[in-house]
Amino acid sequence: xxxxxxxxxxxxxxxxxxxxxxxxxxxxxxxxxxxxxxxxxxxxxxxxxxxxxxxxxxxxxxxxxxxxxxxxxxxxxxxxxxxxxxxxxxxxxxxxxxxxxxxxxxxxxxxxxxxxxxxxxxxxxxxxxxxxxxxxxxxxxxxxxxxxxxxxxxxxxxxxxxxxxxxxxxxxxxxxxxxxxxxxxxxxxxxxxxxxxxxxxxxxxxxxxxxxxxxxxxxxxxxxxxxxxxxxxxxxxxxxxxxxxxxxxxxxxxxxxxxxxxxxxxxxxxxxxxxxxxxxxxxxxxxxxxxxxxxxxxxxxxxxxxxxxxxxxxxxxxxxxxxxxxxxxxxxxxxxxxxxxxxxxxxxxxxxxxxxxxxxxxxxxxxxxxxxxxxxxxxxxxxxxxxxxxxxxxxxxxxxxxxxxxxxxxxxxxxxxxxxxxxxxxxxxxxxxxxxxxxxxxxxxxxx
Amino acid sequence: xxxxxxxxxxxxxxxxxxxxxxxxxxxxxxxxxxxxxxxxxxxxxxxxxxxxxxxxxxxxxxxxxxxxxxxxxxxxxxxxxxxxxxxxxxxxxxxxxxxxxxxxxxxxxxxxxxxxxxxxxxxxxxxxxxxxxxxxxxxxxxxxxxxxxxxxxxxxxxxxxxxxxxxxxxxxxxxxxxxxxxxxxxxxxxxxxxxxxxxxxxxxxxxxxxxxxxxxxxxxxxxxxxxxxxxxxxxxxxxxxxxxxxxxxxxxxxxxxxxxxxxxxxxxxxxxxxxxxxxxxxxxxxxxxxxxxxxxxxxxxxxxxxxxxxxxxxxxxxxxxxxxxxxxxxxxxxxxxxxxxxxxxxxxxxxxxxxxxxxxxxxxxxxxxxxxxxxxxxxxxxxxxxxxxxxxxxxxxxxxxxxxxxxxxxxxxxxxxxxxxxxxxxxxxxxxxxxxxxxxxxxxxxxx
Numbered sequence: 001x002x003x004x005x006x007x008x009x010x011x012x013x014x015x016x017x018x019x020x021x022x023x024x025x026x027x028x029x030x031x032x033x034x035x036x037x038x039x040x041x042x043x044x045x046x047x048x049x050x051x052x053x054x055x056x057x058x059x060x061x062x063x064x065x066x067x068x069x070x071x072x073x074x075x076x077x078x079x080x081x082x083x084x085x086x087x088x089x090x091x092x093x094x095x096x097x098x099x100x101x102x103x104x105x106x107x108x109x110x111x112x113x114x115x116x117x118x119x120x121x122x123x124x125x126x127x128x129x130x131x132x133x134x135x136x137x138x139x140x141x142x143x144x145x146x147x148x149x150x151x152x153x154x155x156x157x158x159x160x161x162x163x164x165x166x167x168x169x170x171x172x173x174x175x176x177x178x179x180x181x182x183x184x185x186x187x188x189x190x191x192x193x194x195x196x197x198x199x200x201x202x203x204x205x206x207x208x209x210x211x212x213x214x215x216x217x218x219x220x221x222x223x224x225x226x227x228x229x230x231x232x233x234x235x236x237x238x239x240x241x242x243x244x245x246x247x248x249x250x251x252x253x254x255x256x257x258x259x260x261x262x263x264x265x266x267x268x269x270x271x272x273x274x275x276x277x278x279x280x281x282x283x284x285x286x287x288x289x290x291x292x293x294x295x296x297x298x299x300x301x302x303x304x305x306x307x308x309x310x311x312x313x314x315x316x317x318x319x320x321x322x323x324x325x326x327x328x329x330x331x332x333x334x335x336x337x338x339x340x341x342x343x344x345x346x347x348x349x350x351x352x353x354x355x356x357x358x359x360x361x362x363x364x365x366x367x368x369x370x371x372x373x374x375x376x377x378x379x380x381x382x383x384x385x386x387x388x389x390x391x392x393x394x395x396x397x398x399x400x401x402x403x404x405x406x407x408x409x410x411x412x413x414x415x416x417x418x419x420x421x422x423x424x425x426x427x428x429x430x431x432x433x434x435x436x437x438x439x440x441x442x443x444x445x446x447x448x
Numbered sequence: 449x450x451x452x453x454x455x456x457x458x459x460x461x462x463x464x465x466x467x468x469x470x471x472x473x474x475x476x477x478x479x480x481x482x483x484x485x486x487x488x489x490x491x492x493x494x495x496x497x498x499x500x501x502x503x504x505x506x507x508x509x510x511x512x513x514x515x516x517x518x519x520x521x522x523x524x525x526x527x528x529x530x531x532x533x534x535x536x537x538x539x540x541x542x543x544x545x546x547x548x549x550x551x552x553x554x555x556x557x558x559x560x561x562x563x564x565x566x567x568x569x570x571x572x573x574x575x576x577x578x579x580x581x582x583x584x585x586x587x588x589x590x591x592x593x594x595x596x597x598x599x600x601x602x603x604x605x606x607x608x609x610x611x612x613x614x615x616x617x618x619x620x621x622x623x624x625x626x627x628x629x630x631x632x633x634x635x636x637x638x639x640x641x642x643x644x645x646x647x648x649x650x651x652x653x654x655x656x657x658x659x660x661x662x663x664x665x666x667x668x669x670x671x672x673x674x675x676x677x678x679x680x681x682x683x684x685x686x687x688x689x690x691x692x693x694x695x696x697x698x699x700x701x702x703x704x705x706x707x708x709x710x711x712x713x714x715x716x717x718x719x720x721x722x723x724x725x726x727x728x729x730x731x732x733x734x735x736x737x738x739x740x741x742x743x744x745x746x747x748x749x750x751x752x753x754x755x756x757x758x759x760x761x762x763x764x765x766x767x768x769x770x771x772x773x774x775x776x777x778x779x780x781x782x783x784x785x786x787x788x789x790x791x792x793x794x795x796x797x798x799x800x801x802x803x804x805x806x807x808x809x810x811x812x813x814x815x816x817x818x819x820x821x822x823x824x825x826x827x828x829x830x831x832x833x834x835x836x837x838x839x840x841x842x843x844x845x846x847x848x849x850x851x852x853x854x855x856x857x858x859x860x861x862x863x864x865x866x867x868x869x870x871x872x873x874x875x876x877x878x879x880x881x882x883x884x885x886x887x888x889x890x891x892x893x894x895x896x
Contacts, residue, residue: 062510062623063692165620165699172616173631175510183621183695244511247631251613251705251884257698436699 025392026218027402030226032234033206037392037402038221039213041385047214048386049121050110051129052393054209055202057180058104058243058327063189066146066182067198069102070190073142074199075109076100079131084138087124094120104176105326106397112386115215122228129203130232139192147188150181158259159438166436169253170270173244174327206234209396213389243327246272252430256437264315265439266336267347272432273331276323276408278400284323285411286423287331292370293362293420295319295333302366303335306353313341313349326399331427343437358424362417371413378409473840474666475850478674480682481654485840485850486669487661489833495662496834497569498558499577500841502657503650505628506552506691506775511637514594514630515646517550518638521590522647523557524548527579532586535572542568552624553774554845560834563663570676577651578680587640595636598629606707607886614884617701618718621692622775654682657844661837691775694720700878704885712763713887714784715795720880721779724771724856726848732771733859734871735779740818741810741868743767743781750814751783754801761789761797774847779875791885806872810865819861826857 026038057068078084091098096113111121154160164179171177181187210229212221249272276284295303295318307314316336322329333354337346381387395405474486505516526532539546544561559569602608612627619625629635658677660669697720724732743751743766755762764784770777781802785794829835843853 063690065621065692161698164695165697168620168695169617169701172613173513173626178621183692185693185695242511244513244631245633247612247616247633249613250609251703253617254702255699 025402025406026221028222030205030230032230032232034225034229034232035209035396036222036225037209037211037389037396038216038218039211039385039389039392040216040218041213042215045115045215046112047115047118047121047212047216048110048112048389049118049125050108050211050213050389050393051125052109052209052211052397053107053202054105054207054241054397055107055198056103056105056397057178057182058175059202059241060175060178060182060198063186064194064198065178066187067190067194068107069181070139070143070146070187071195071198071203072100072102072107072109073146074134074138074195075128075132077132077134077138077142079127079133081127081131082124087128090120090124096121102180104180105399106394108390108393108397110386110390118212118216118221119224119228122224126228126232129205129208129229132199132203134192134195134199136192139190139195143187143190146181147184150184150187154179154181155184156261158257158262161259162257162436162438165255165257166268166270166434169255169434170272170330171246172249173246175243176325176327201235201238204235204238205229205232206238209393211389211393213385241326246328249432253434254436255434256439258439258441260441262438262440264336265343265437266316266334267343267350267435267437268332268334269347269350269433269435270330270332271427271429273321273329273427274323275325275327275329276398276400276404278404281323281404281408281411282415282419283423283426285408285415286419287321287427288323288412289367289370289374289415290420290423290427291319291321291331292374293319293366294357296370302357303333303350303353306356307335307346307349311349313338313346317350324394324398324400343439347435347437354428358421358428362420364417367417367420371415374412375409378412473850473854474669476670478653478678480678480680482673482677482680483657483844484670484673485657485659485837485844486664486666487659487833487837487840488664488666489661490663491833493563493663494560495563495566495569495660495664496558496560496837497566497573498556498659498661498837498841499573500554500556500657500659500845501650502553502655502689502845503555503646504551504553504845505626505630506623507650507689508623508626508646511634512642512646513626514635515638515642516555517629518587518591518594518635519643519646519651520548520550520555520557521594522582522586522643523576523580525580525582525586525590527575527581529575529579530572535576538568538572544569550628552628553847554842556838556841556845558834558838566660566664566669567672567676570672574676574680577653577656577677580647580651582640582643582647584640587638587643591635591638594629595632598632598635602627602629603632604709606705606710609707610705610884610886613703613705614716614718614882617703617882618720618778619694620697621694623691624773624775649683649686652683652686653677653680654686657841659837659841661833689774694776697880701882702884703882704887706887706889708889710886710888712784713791713885714764714782715791715798715883715885716780716782717795717798717881717883718778718780719875719877721769721777721875722771723773723775723777724846724848724852726852729771729852729856729859730863730867731871731874733856733863734867735769735875736771736860737815737818737822737863738868738871738875739767739769739779740822741767741814742805744818750805751781751798751801754804755783755794755797759797761786761794765798772842772846772848791887795883795885802876806869806876810868812865815865815868819863822860823857826860 024040029035060067076087091111094113094117096111099110101108113121168177210225273287274283293302295301299308303317307317314335315338318334320332333350335346335350392405472488477483508515524535539559542561542565544559546559548557561569616625658673721735722731741750743749747756751765755765762783763786766782768780783794783798840853
């Protein structure tokens, strides 16, 4: 349906969407420094309650990798007011669902409940922001759970191990090179003191963003937030986040990982790439469109057309870029060669496509179709209130503002083919890249 | 001369050397935790006075790279008792020479003066251990000096830039991957507060080793040390050094650095390697001998014989390993191909030599000759009192003990061909290596 709207009032439609979003959103800060975003959506009597901390795995101290994620687990242990496991039991007993996760830049806690249970969620979430009680046994038990999680997700997954080694090579200095879940040998040594130090410093109202989305009234949310969160003590002298940044990357890197468990060998090259910055998202928008053009929608993409349809040497191709990041992100290209096609041949073909793209530039029709798709995705995404809430939480804990979130769709639409090519020429610098080969066994070709 | 002694009393001679060393060395600790080593050598009326801090670049906080080295510069700024630059002026006025340097694991300050000036050196060195005065201007001025040092030593030196990128790739987690002088963009941001925090915490008697070597009496040294250093306050609650260690390295890495200023392209492969550990130096000794066998003495080495003499494809080869390191070290192999020989051909030839060596094992005559050379070097080295003093200072700030230093020559002599081959099989695992190509220009072969 949306494909037929090419050439119609893209900007007008978009303006409408942004205006609507702006109308539904209220934001303010509590006296103790906690930021609050309220997103109204009265279609159903439910509310999503989220607390986002501006702290993630990339903020961990050297040697303490995994502490942000371990603490996320420990947050369900209990306080003076709610015993161990009670948080989750109360959410479930009230018909709610919940979730929590840790990223490089943030840690978030969500509940989705009937709108009239919001006060209860705030009571419990504010209670555990400052009142967590941890025993040594809590920590060692949960550490074992996390180690088991790492075993199943990473150690038993060649692709995940490969990814860890590639990230460690992509970043020469920044802690995005350290896995979110932590290095196994460092997880094993985390203890109660590490968890409490991290918790007391970073789990504080002046380091948190509350996002409430759904069938709520902003005035009432404010009153509740002041009652529950407003009485919490901030961490004094909390310094601005400051991570080590990258030195000039001046040498292309390659690595190969061989594992008998690999079912499908592939090539992935990741270039260091600019992220979305407050008030300055143009480059990231061009990279977002570039990724879509090159490998976004499978066979209709530049890589798909050439390697899957025309040359028939790839099973799958993709290009990936996520600009939502506090510090420099990555732009990845993936080629999964067909049986009988070597990784070297796949990589050479990928490089030939890139060279041709840099030579020939963007097909304007392709760009127009893509931007229409992006716009449609954006409009559909607005129906998912939890997704919208998440978008604000992620952005506000990744260095962006509400205005940046609201401007983003329009910035994406304003990207021109010249912007895309300028971004491509900037990002495709092999000196700032890691090329990885995931290989099945030693008798595969010599990638390293 | 020493070559003719093959088969004679190696062990007897060695025992003699160790016994002599043991006789000349006295060690004790002051009440405030400062360790003292006195090495007597009455051949000339001079003394070397060294203070070694158990702090180096690998102990820096993330984002603060270069602070250990910048502080080394700032230590010459002045105190209440000795104005800026006076330290060096006094040393020179007393006919002395001085030096200071920063490594990954330690920072050291040396003076060599007439033996009767020892008290003066202690007075000044103890004074600046706790009494350094720094202005903002001192720091910004010296930071510019360091930036200029980095410009001339690193930025204008393709080999140094190449080395930085390789080290960052060799270590996935440990801070040996960060250059000692610091990343340029981080040096630029270092300030007075960073310097003073680092100084106050780590420049303390309980984090220092005093080494006094030369024409001195241990009893007098002790009295002087107690008078000058003994009155200094230790840093309370100084934690044991704990650096992030490496996760399993499971993927071979490669990188290439292209620079038009490169005069001589070469291949260097570095494998992560075990270091000398207290009470456990056997593996490091085998690796030391292995490096000598493979590439230590140029053309008489395994690589030299094959690549320089026989195949005539290399201008130069070398193998390098330094076990004196607090944490995991590196074992490097270098091949500089002759004009007209590609880096790929050079690397393939190097790998063929390695494979053959692993297959054929050690030539016993070669090993015997080498051990004799090592022993001779050791005996001659004992004549250099400053070198000996340095050896103890380095060892005691790199996790070793006096006993380890004294046992080391004997452990080296006890290395068998089986030990060497076991160490070779252990260390030559490509998954724990980085292979680097230093290349002159883009029209060289495609290494990356």
